[in-house]
Amino acid sequence: MSTLDPDREELLDGAPCGLMQTDAKGVFLRVNKPFCLWLGYAKEELIGKRRLQDLLTMGARIFHQTHWAPLLEMQGSISELKLDVRHRDGSAVPMVLNVVRHGQGPALTDEVAAFVARDRDKYEEELVLARKKLEAQVAEVERLQAETRDRALFAEQMIGIVSHDLRNPLSAVNTGIQLLFRHAPTDNQARVLSRMAQSVDRAHRLVSDLLDFTVARVGKGIAINPRQVDLHEVVAQSVAELALSFPDRTLRHETRGDGRCSVDPDRLAQLVGNLVANAAAYGDASRDVMVTTTVLDERIEISVHNWGPAIPPELMASLFQPMVRGAAAATGRSVGLGLFIIMEIAKAHGGTVEVDSSDQRGTTFTAAIRARPA
Numbered sequence: 131m132s133t134l135d136p137d138r139e140e141l142l143d144g145a146p147c148g149l150m151q152t153d154a155k156g157v158f159l160r161v162n163k164p165f166c167l168w169l170g171y172a173k174e175e176l177i178g179k180r181r182l183q184d185l186l187t188m189g190a191r192i193f194h195q196t197h198w199a200p201l202l203e204m205q206g207s208i209s210e211l212k213l214d215v216r217h218r219d220g221s222a223v224p225m226v227l228n229v230v231r232h233g234q235g236p237a238l239t240d241e242v243a244a245f246v247a248r249d250r251d252k253y254e255e256e257l258v259l260a261r262k263k264l265e266a267q268v269a270e271v272e273r274l275q276a277e278t279r280d281r282a283l284f285a286e287q288m289i290g291i292v293s294h295d296l297r298n299p300l301s302a303v304n305t306g307i308q309l310l311f312r313h314a315p316t317d318n319q320a321r322v323l324s325r326m327a328q329s330v331d332r333a334h335r336l337v338s339d340l341l342d343f344t345v346a347r348v349g350k351g352i353a354i355n356p357r358q359v360d361l362h363e364v365v366a367q368s369v370a371e372l373a374l375s376f377p378d379r380t381l382r383h384e385t386r387g388d389g390r391c392s393v394d395p396d397r398l399a400q401l402v403g404n405l406v407a408n409a410a411a412y413g414d415a416s417r418d419v420m421v422t423t424t425v426l427d428e429r430i431e432i433s434v435h436n437w438g439p440a441i442p443p444e445l446m447a448s449l450f451q452p453m454v455r456g457a458a459a460a461t462g463r464s465v466g467l468g469l470f471i472i473m474e475i476a477k478a479h480g481g482t483v484e485v486d487s488s489d490q491r492g493t494t495f496t497a498a499i500r501a502r503p504a
Contacts, residue, residue: 148225148244156181159239168225168246170218182242187214187222197264198229201271202240206231208267212247212260226260304330352474354394361398361430362389365423368399369406376410380418387425393479393499401475402432404468405495409436413493430481433496441487449485472497 142149148165152158158176166173169185183194190213202208208229214222224247232239247256307327315323362385369383402421409419413436424431441449452470469483472495476483481499 148242148246150182150242150244152182152240152242154236154238154240156183156240158182165244168217168223168244169215185215187216190214197268197271201267202229202231204271204274210256210260210263212256212264215244226256300330300333352397352471352478354397354475354478356392356394356479358390358392359395360389361391361393361395361423361425361432364395364399365402365421365432368402369421372403372406376406378415379410381406382418382420384420384422385424386422389423389425391425391430393430397475397478398432401472401497402434404472405432405434405497408468408495409434409493412436412438412441414438428500430499431496432499433494435492435494437492440489441485441493446485446487450483469495 142160143163145162145164148162148168150158150161150165157178158180159178161173161176163173166176183191186194193213198208198211208227211227211229213225213227215225217223226245226247228243230241232241304327307323307330310323311320366383366385369381373379373381406419406421413419417437420433420435422431422433422435424433450469450473452467473483476497476499479499481497483495483497485493485495487493
């Protein structure tokens with residue numbers, strides 16, 4: 131790092147705002163006296179030793195990672211960022227930041243100007259304006275990120291991390307459970323092993339939902355492998371397995387038409403599982419859950435009906451968006467991806483999912499797939 135001449139350093143220290151320069155990783159290269167005084171640090175404690183993001187509060191760090199860094203990467207500058215910076219004593223100092231990026235590669239640097247927002251006459255007005263501006267910027271970032279190569283690479287890396295760090299250990303635990311079952315456990319031990327096996331199965335499903343969600347958000351869509359099957363048999367087997375997972379619910383299955391068709395049986399079994407889990411979570415526990423499979427000339431339908439309160443109208447518009455859950459969920463399994471995955475599976479088959487819900491008729495989710503019969 132080059133050393134500033136005394137005159138220039140004195141000029142920076144006399145500025146009425148905080149001025150700093152960081153490298154590509156956020157490490158301070160230069161910082162002026164006002165910024166240090168506002169936060170209770172000496173220059174030598176920051177330059178070359180600390181990162182700007184290390185001084186942010188937890189919420190500001192998350193914003194830095196998810197929005198600040200991608201936005202700066204795409205447009206090279208950010209204006210009027212309202213964030214909380216931590217004082218040396220742990221208190222939060224509200225600041226408005228402006229950032230400009232220079233250079234590329236190893237020579238990349240960010241120049242940041244900071245203003246303390248506390249005690250400013252128009253603090254509340256500026257906060258509202260900055261929030262509106264940030265919301266517009268965030269919306270634009272989210273649209274652009276879906277199209278950028280960096281987001282695709284990041285998502286693929288996340289898939290690899292989750293696959294390696296979660297699925298493999300879960301498989302090892304499941305294998306261990308099966309081995310213990312072979313050693314004639316006592317009744318009490320068998321019950322514990324069964325609960326462990328169910329927990330591992332739930333974890334596997336959650337990881338699978340997360341991986342499907344990540345792939346779908348990258349824009350690749352959920353992959354399917356269609357083949358000739360009997361849809362009624364596929365769903366019947368899935369319902370039988372689900373009956374073991376939901377022993378307190380009565381699951382019924384009705385069929386219509388010849389079940390032979392060309393679909394991905396594993397994905398449709400996943401679709402049925404998510405719909406039944408949703409019905410079990412939100413439906414009337416004292417009444418049956420009905421699964422119906424219909425195969426017509428060029429249309430396949432899988433519907434799941436449950437009784438219970440209607441879906442609130444305010445949730446209908448965002449029902450198939452990720453991370454959307456009902457307020458009355460009766461299970462801790464869901465992370466709000468089930469219906470999103472269901473829609474993606476239907477889309478992959480060239481179809482869609484519709485919902486009909488009322489207090490009188492109950493709730494029915496119907497996946498309509500434009501797949502040709504065998």
